[in-house]
Amino acid sequence: MYGRESAAAEPRLPAGAFEEIARIAAREEVALEFIDGKMWEKPVPDGDHAMIIQWLTRICIQARPELWLFPEQGLLVQGYRNGHARPDGVLAPSEALAGQSEWASADGVLLVAEVTSYDRDTDRRDRVEKPRAYAETGIPVYLLIDRDTCEVVVFADPDGTRYETVRRLPFGRPVELPAPVGILLDTEPLKDWVK
Structure with a gap:
């Protein structure tokens, strides 16, 4: 997971922002997933x-x-x-x-x-x-x-x-x-x- 655990008061990353980051930042051997407002990586x-x-x-x-x-x-x-x-x-x-x-x-x-x-x-x-x-x-x-x-x-x-x-x-x-x-x-x- 990227960053620190978010507290309930912290804003979550919007799905659209995640999709843009995934398109730009995903490496060839890793895919990014967006689960409950948090970013995770997994193998392709x-x-x-x-x-x-x-x-x-x-x-x-x-x-x-x-x-x-x-x-x-x-x-x-x-x-x-x-x-x-x-x-x-x-x-x-x-x-x-x-x-x-x-x-x-x-x-x-x-x-x-x-x-x-x-x-x-x-x-x-x-x-x-x-x-x-x-x-x-x-x-x-x-x-x-x-x-x-x-x-x-x-x-x-x-x-x-x-x-x-x-x-x-x-x-x-x-x-x-x-x-x-x-x-x-x-x-x-x-x-x-x-x-």
């Missing part, structure tokens, strides 16, 4: 991370050609990063984001996907905060591809505060993404994209 996704998103995109196109997996699409969500999240992938009807801004409504989103990164913040971000925020927003399915545990975790049935159904399967097992997604994943290739 590696090549294996990109391969996993490519793998998922191909499966989604083949199984459901009317849908698209939008990479790194900003979404308006409940209770996370002042209402903003940027999942690794957003599965929605191919025209769902037409005319929307950088921070799109989650209406019509069927699934959000995250691939863990090898950083100190992954546990809190991908395994705790994002499942809660996505469930509160009502996104039907959250797919977590956890490279640390070599598992695919499928969160489903949001009740407005959490996902009621959570399935963990090791890489290599077939994974059924529940309705409204309805796609079967052959996760064997994921074994090749972990450290």
Whole structure:
């Protein structure tokens, strides 16, 4: 984190100012994130991370050609990063984001996907905060591809505060993404994209 911890009385950095700083100051190997008015750095996704998103995109196109997996699409969500999240992938009807801004409504989103990164913040971000925020927003399915545990975790049935159904399967097992997604994943290739 940059600077010192801010006290409640100190002003927070506006999101627009953060975005400008990130564009100017981000180094090639680091991305900046803006969480609860504070700036954090995290490693940029590696090549294996990109391969996993490519793998998922191909499966989604083949199984459901009317849908698209939008990479790194900003979404308006409940209770996370002042209402903003940027999942690794957003599965929605191919025209769902037409005319929307950088921070799109989650209406019509069927699934959000995250691939863990090898950083100190992954546990809190991908395994705790994002499942809660996505469930509160009502996104039907959250797919977590956890490279640390070599598992695919499928969160489903949001009740407005959490996902009621959570399935963990090791890489290599077939994974059924529940309705409204309805796609079967052959996760064997994921074994090749972990450290």
